[in-house]
Amino acid sequence: MTDERATLMIAASESDSNLYYATRFMAPDPFIFIEVKGERLLVMSDLEMDRAKSQATVDRVLSYSEVERRLRAEGVTEPGTADVVHAVLQERGLQRLLVPGNFPYIHAARLQELGYQLATKKEPFFEQRVVKTGEEVRHIEAAQRATEAAVAAAHDVLRAAIPRGGVLWSDGVPLTSERIKQLINVKLMERDCVAQHTIVAGGEQACDPHNEGSGPLPADRSIIFDVFPRSGQSRYFADMSRTVVRGTPSPELRRLYQTVKDSQEEAITKIRDGADGAKIHQGICARFEAAGYRTELVNGRMQGYFHGTGHGVGLDIHEPPRISRTGSPLQEGHVVTVEPGLYYPGLGAVRIEDMVLVTRNGCRNLTNYPKTFELEC
Amino acid sequence: MTDERATLMIAASESDSNLYYATRFMAPDPFIFIEVKGERLLVMSDLEMDRAKSQATVDRVLSYSEVERRLRAEGVTEPGTADVVHAVLQERGLQRLLVPGNFPYIHAARLQELGYQLATKKEPFFEQRVVKTGEEVRHIEAAQRATEAAVAAAHDVLRAAIPRGGVLWSDGVPLTSERIKQLINVKLMERDCVAQHTIVAGGEQACDPHNEGSGPLPADRSIIFDVFPRSGQSRYFADMSRTVVRGTPSPELRRLYQTVKDSQEEAITKIRDGADGAKIHQGICARFEAAGYRTELVNGRMQGYFHGTGHGVGLDIHEPPRISRTGSPLQEGHVVTVEPGLYYPGLGAVRIEDMVLVTRNGCRNLTNYPKTFELEC
Numbered sequence: 001m002t003d004e005r006a007t008l009m010i011a012a013s014e015s016d017s018n019l020y021y022a023t024r025f026m027a028p029d030p031f032i033f034i035e036v037k038g039e040r041l042l043v044m045s046d047l048e049m050d051r052a053k054s055q056a057t058v059d060r061v062l063s064y065s066e067v068e069r070r071l072r073a074e075g076v077t078e079p080g081t082a083d084v085v086h087a088v089l090q091e092r093g094l095q096r097l098l099v100p101g102n103f104p105y106i107h108a109a110r111l112q113e114l115g116y117q118l119a120t121k122k123e124p125f126f127e128q129r130v131v132k133t134g135e136e137v138r139h140i141e142a143a144q145r146a147t148e149a150a151v152a153a154a155h156d157v158l159r160a161a162i163p164r165g166g167v168l169w170s171d172g173v174p175l176t177s178e179r180i181k182q183l184i185n186v187k188l189m190e191r192d193c194v195a196q197h198t199i200v201a202g203g204e205q206a207c208d209p210h211n212e213g214s215g216p217l218p219a220d221r222s223i224i225f226d227v228f229p230r231s232g233q234s235r236y237f238a239d240m241s242r243t244v245v246r247g248t249p250s251p252e253l254r255r256l257y258q259t260v261k262d263s264q265e266e267a268i269t270k271i272r273d274g275a276d277g278a279k280i281h282q283g284i285c286a287r288f289e290a291a292g293y294r295t296e297l298v299n300g301r302m303q304g305y306f307h308g309t310g311h312g313v314g315l316d317i318h319e320p321p322r323i324s325r326t327g328s329p330l331q332e333g334h335v336v337t338v339e340p341g342l343y344y345p346g347l348g349a350v351r352i353e354d355m356v357l358v359t360r361n362g363c364r365n366l367t368n369y370p371k372t373f374e375l376e377c
Numbered sequence: 378m379t380d381e382r383a384t385l386m387i388a389a390s391e392s393d394s395n396l397y398y399a400t401r402f403m404a405p406d407p408f409i410f411i412e413v414k415g416e417r418l419l420v421m422s423d424l425e426m427d428r429a430k431s432q433a434t435v436d437r438v439l440s441y442s443e444v445e446r447r448l449r450a451e452g453v454t455e456p457g458t459a460d461v462v463h464a465v466l467q468e469r470g471l472q473r474l475l476v477p478g479n480f481p482y483i484h485a486a487r488l489q490e491l492g493y494q495l496a497t498k499k500e501p502f503f504e505q506r507v508v509k510t511g512e513e514v515r516h517i518e519a520a521q522r523a524t525e526a527a528v529a530a531a532h533d534v535l536r537a538a539i540p541r542g543g544v545l546w547s548d549g550v551p552l553t554s555e556r557i558k559q560l561i562n563v564k565l566m567e568r569d570c571v572a573q574h575t576i577v578a579g580g581e582q583a584c585d586p587h588n589e590g591s592g593p594l595p596a597d598r599s600i601i602f603d604v605f606p607r608s609g610q611s612r613y614f615a616d617m618s619r620t621v622v623r624g625t626p627s628p629e630l631r632r633l634y635q636t637v638k639d640s641q642e643e644a645i646t647k648i649r650d651g652a653d654g655a656k657i658h659q660g661i662c663a664r665f666e667a668a669g670y671r672t673e674l675v676n677g678r679m680q681g682y683f684h685g686t687g688h689g690v691g692l693d694i695h696e697p698p699r700i701s702r703t704g705s706p707l708q709e710g711h712v713v714t715v716e717p718g719l720y721y722p723g724l725g726a727v728r729i730e731d732m733v734l735v736t737r738n739g740c741r742n743l744t745n746y747p748k749t750f751e752l753e754c
Contacts, residue, residue: 014574015392027587028574029695046683050585105485106478106497120483182569185609189566192559194573196609197391197405208427210404232562232573306423318406 005096005119006036006089010081010107017315018100018125020235025056032064032085036092043067043084062088082110089116100125124320130312131333136236137357140313140335141366143193143231143238144355148369150187151227151242154180154200159377163219163247177201177213184227192232199226199241206243206349209307209341220247222257222348222373224341228317237317239337240367241353246375253348256293257373260350263287263340267309267323271338271356271363277327281309284340293342303344310337313355334358335366382473382496383413383466387458387484394692395477395502397612402433409441409462413469420444420461439465459487466493477502501697507689508710513613514734517690517712518743520570520608520615521732525746527564528604528619531557531577536754540596540624554578554590561604569609576603576618583620583726586684586718597624599634599725599750601718605694614694616714617744618730623752630725633670634750637727640664640717644686644700648715648733648740654704658686661717670719680721687714690732711735712743 013020014028022033023042031052032043041060044052052061067087071079079087085107096117099108108118124130132140161168161175168175180200188195201213202223217223223246228239243257263284270280288295288305295304308324313335321328323336330336336358341351354367390397391405399410400419408429409420418437421429429438444464448456456464462484473494476485485495501507509517538545538552545552554577565572578590579600594600600623605616620634640661647657665672665682672681685701690712698705700713707713713735718728731744 026574046679047586050678051587099482101481101483102479103482104478105476105480105482105495106499108482108485109495109497118482118486120486122483182567185569186563186566189563190559192562194571196571197403209424210428301427302423 004037004094005098006034006092006094008085008097008099008103009033010085010104011102016102017235017319018129021126021129021315023056023058025052025058026235027052030081032081032088033058034085034088036089036094041088043088080110082107082114085111086114086116129314130320131331132314132335132357133333136314137335137366139231139234139236140238140355142234143229143236144240144366144368146188146191146193146231147227147229147238147240148367149191150184150195150229151225151240151369153187154184154225155242155244155372155375157183158217158223158244158246159375161217161246166219167216168219168246174216176216177205178215180217181213184225188227188229193229193238194232195227195229198228199224203348204345207303207343207345209343209349209351217246220249221245222249222253222350224349224351226351226353230317235315237313237315238366239313239317239339239353239355240369241339241341241351242369242371243350243352243373244375245373249374250347253350254373256342256344256347257350259288259291259293260340260342260352261371261373264338264352264354267338267340268354268356268363268365271330271336271358273330273332273358273360275330275358277310277321277323277330277336278325279327281324281327284309288340288342293344298345301345305340305342307341309340312336330358332358332360381414381471382475383411383469383471385462385474385476385480386410387462387481388479393479394612394696395506398503398506398692400433400435402429402435403612404429407458409458409465410435411462411465413466413471418465420465457487459484459491462488463491463493506691507697508708509691509712509734510710513691514712514743516608516611516613517615517732519611520606520613521617521743521745523565523568523570523608524604524606524615524617525744526568527561527572527606528602528617528746530564531561531602532619532621532749532752534560535594535600535621535623536752538594538623543596544593545596545623551593553593554582555592557594558590561602565604565606570606570615571609572604572606575605576601578726580725581722584680584720584722586720586726586728594623597626598622599626599630599727601726601728603728603730607694612692614690614692615743616690616694616716616730616732617746618716618718618728619746619748620727620729620750621752622750626751627724630727631750633719633721633724634727636665636668636670637717637719637729638748638750641715641729641731644715644717645731645733645740645742648707648713648735650707650709650735650737652707652735654687654698654700654707654713655702656704658701658704661686665717665719670721675722678722682717682719684718686717689713707735709735709737 040058203218203221206224226241310323312319339353343349356363417435580595580598583601603618687700689696716730720726733740
């Protein structure tokens with residue numbers, strides 16, 4: 001036995017971005033990744049052997065069914081995934097494993113029975129993953145260009161819509177959130193970007209930040225667009241929010257919009273290598289308070305500013321770092337959103353979100369879309 | 378302390394179908410679900426409180442930030458998710474927890490430190506989840522109707538394509554896998570179904586069952602379509618595979634197709650409440666062997682029949698039960714695929730897949746799409 005430690009992941013790379021990051025191999029069902037003594041290896045089902053050998057960025061691909069057969073021959077009646085891991089590790093004489101925080105408990109428990117000591121760490125599991133390479137930034141920007149094209153098409157439809165009786169009309173029928181979301185999602189799919197949970201929420205609905213919106217879109221009230229597709233090709237996400245109104249906003253709503261926009265743009269000026277995410281978030285909170293926008297529970301419902309200012313974007317839509325109450329220092333190469341918002345039932349809601357690349361002396365805004373509040377035809 | 382056991386999940390319901398099944402609430406970031414003494418409760422971030430209260434099928438929604446504040450007041454400096462769980466459970470006097478197999482190890486380890494005993498079980502975590510209700514079957518069928526419409530549109534394009542020089546031509550350019558996949562995915566998005574990893578793979582590419590296909594589609598050789606979108610609205614999946622040829626297949630390829638088709642249709646006749654999935658799979662293997670189609674490693678590559686015959690379909694694309702070597706008994710209300718395939722580099726590949734609902738005396742085929750091998754214009 002040695003003091004060395006192996007890194008172990010058991011997951012489906014389709015839904016586990018750390019595993020995809022480590023292997024650049026996409027599979028819908030769980031497989032085994034082990035990094036031991038500088039060698040990176042996979043244990044794959046027969047179904048995935050071929051693809052894994054040709055695509056995965058690892059040193060070796062072992063056959064799960066072969067290891068399983070060997071275990072059966074040795075008398076293990078129903079070898080499970082952890083037993084297969086054990087069989088692979090045994091000959092290498094390791095007992096200490098580093099696993100990601102989301103490592104499945106069922107495998108952890110079995111490995112502990114087999115005598116392994118497991119250690120874990122908080123995200124980022126791979127520290128390098130938060131620092132984007134030039135290629136990763138290009139993938140994110142490509143998804144962002146598609147996002148902008150889709151939102152532009154949607155805004156064109158809103159511009160052409162007619163405000164009447166409190167709602168927007170298009171082609172003789174009320175224009176709905178569902179129709180605009182579908183338009184955005186289809187436009188994105190035409191560019192091989194998969195959008196889910198696209199938000200097009202107006203009026204009262206927008207006051208709940210994760211309400212996706214439904215029914216006729218309101219005239220004269222703010223409508224939040226929040227679009228965050230994933231590229232089917234690169235697997236990287238983009239993320240953008242805009243708030244618009246069609247018709248005539250109240251002076252109070254105009255002021256709400258301007259306050260969010262000013263605070264968002266001020267926050268962006270503070271982003272640079274070494275800046276403290278928590279302080280940037282706190283700055284926005286203070287600015288909102290100073291402008292008279294309080295954050296509090298009213299009739300059992302939160303209003304004001306009750307979400308974080310930003311999050312990392314990459315192979316996950318929400319990944320480290322965070323620009324929030326618990327934010328960490330920003331670092332050159334981070335890609336983060338800056339998305340303050342204010343939500344007041346009765347008045348309405350505004351959220352504005354850009355995605356920026358942190359640089360040594362500032363940041364580069366990866367978003368290239370105007371911040372126009374009042375859409376005119 | 379009592380002998381009772383609480384059920385605990387910590388996950389994002391966006392990516393964890395057990396949690397979505399239990400709560401019918403969709404959130405992109407992890408939250409806490411606890412079922413204790415007949416009460417089902419959530420602990421949610423401020424951001425999700427409103428939506429959770431109005432949408433989640435639980436008895437109570439607690440505020441994560443409130444529990445966190447209480448812990449800080451009690452002197453816990455950096456309360457983590459497991460500490461919040463502990464705070465909620467403490468007053469209820471429970472020490473035994475049942476968690477799903479994929480429960481994050483990082484939380485399991487902390488809960489064990491806090492004195493909890495964790496037990497887990499294999500999938501299905503919720504046994505009822507494998508038995509579909511009438512409503513669930515309708516959701517699956519709706520996604521399947523969309524799938525059929527999208528594949529039909531793609532097959533129309535293939536029918537109109539011209540075989541020349543070994544590839545298919547359309548509008549004066551070679552017709553590619555990418556173009557057909559995009560067509561299918563866009564058609565599905567128009568019906569609010571999200572398709573990812575759609576397979577349109579011809580010739581040699583199709584011999585790797587999970588190769589999604591790229592480049593010009595071959596004439597005279599088999600092309601596998603495997604389409605498995607998820608409904609954005611209901612979150613249920615559908616799944617269908619068809620194999621077609623445009624041009625003139627070789628007699629050997631025709632025979633390969635017929636063998637797979639016959640075996641698939643025979644397998645469907647065996648499906649009923651109580652049937653053994655492993656036996657159905659074995660029946661197909663035996664039939665292929667008897668027809669001279671061997672399964673073996675040739676030049677380091679698997680050929681023949683080297684995947685399972687079917688899997689459950691529901692909120693996950695692959696869920697219990699399995700119709701495979703390790704298959705379990707089928708039960709009324711299961712929705713399963715039946716998808717044998719044969720893969721021979723040089724000759725080509727065929728996979729045919731329907732989705733069926735297991736009934737007391739047989740099954741109801743949820744797929745309503747012809748099995749036409751040779752597409753003619």
